[in-house]
Amino acid sequence: MPAWGEKTLLTSLQKKGHAIPALAYAIRLLQETTHLTITYPISGNLIKQIDDEISQYISDKDPVGKRLRIVPVGEIVEQALIFPTFIGGLFPFCTDIFKSTPYQQANGAVLSPIQKPDICLVDLAFWDFLCLIRNLSPKTPILTLSFANTTSTIYNMGPEELGGRGDVLTKAELLAKGTEKPIQDICIESLFED
Structure with missing residues (x-):
C-alpha cells in the first residue's frame, strides 16, 4: 500500500462499468487504511446505484463509511446529457475543492469546504479530468487506473456470491x-x- 496523504480525490467516467469498479476500489482502499479519506463526485443519474453498491460493502455502523464522501455533481438528466452535465458540474466542484471553498450542489445544498486533495485517482479513460487537475494543481500527484478492468474478471467469470x-x-x-x-x-x- 503506497504511503499516501490523508485526502484523496477519485473520479471515473460516469458509466456503470467504470463508476461501480472505481467505488469498489475506493472502498477497498478505505478498508485497508485508517487515515485515508476519499471524495468521489458522481453524476446525479448514478447516485442511487452508487448508494446501493455502498450498502453491499459497508454497513451503517462501519467507520469506513465516514471516510467516503460521495458528492452528487450535476442533475438527473436524460442518458445523452449525462456526460456533459457531469463535466459541467465537475469543473466548478474541482475548482472549489482545490481552493478549499464551499461547493453548492445541483440541489442547492452547500457542502462545507473540502480540503485540497493530496492525490487524485483518475480513470484512465477520463482525459478531461486529468487535464483539469493538471491545470488546477500541477503538483498534485495523479494516479491513472483502468477501473473498468478492475472487477471485470470477477463479473464475467466469477461465482455469483462474489x-x-x-x-x-x-x-x-x-x-x-x-x-x-x-x-x-x-x-x-x-x-x-x-
Whole structure:
C-alpha cells in the first residue's frame, strides 16, 4: 500500500462499468487504511446505484463509511446529457475543492469546504479530468487506473456470491431445454445482459 496523504480525490467516467469498479476500489482502499479519506463526485443519474453498491460493502455502523464522501455533481438528466452535465458540474466542484471553498450542489445544498486533495485517482479513460487537475494543481500527484478492468474478471467469470455471472454454460443448458434456442446463442445473450 503506497504511503499516501490523508485526502484523496477519485473520479471515473460516469458509466456503470467504470463508476461501480472505481467505488469498489475506493472502498477497498478505505478498508485497508485508517487515515485515508476519499471524495468521489458522481453524476446525479448514478447516485442511487452508487448508494446501493455502498450498502453491499459497508454497513451503517462501519467507520469506513465516514471516510467516503460521495458528492452528487450535476442533475438527473436524460442518458445523452449525462456526460456533459457531469463535466459541467465537475469543473466548478474541482475548482472549489482545490481552493478549499464551499461547493453548492445541483440541489442547492452547500457542502462545507473540502480540503485540497493530496492525490487524485483518475480513470484512465477520463482525459478531461486529468487535464483539469493538471491545470488546477500541477503538483498534485495523479494516479491513472483502468477501473473498468478492475472487477471485470470477477463479473464475467466469477461465482455469483462474489458478484459474478456464475456458471454461464450450466445456466444456458437449463435455459436451452425449455426453448428452441441453441446453447451458444443463450451464452452470447447472457454476456450482453447488464
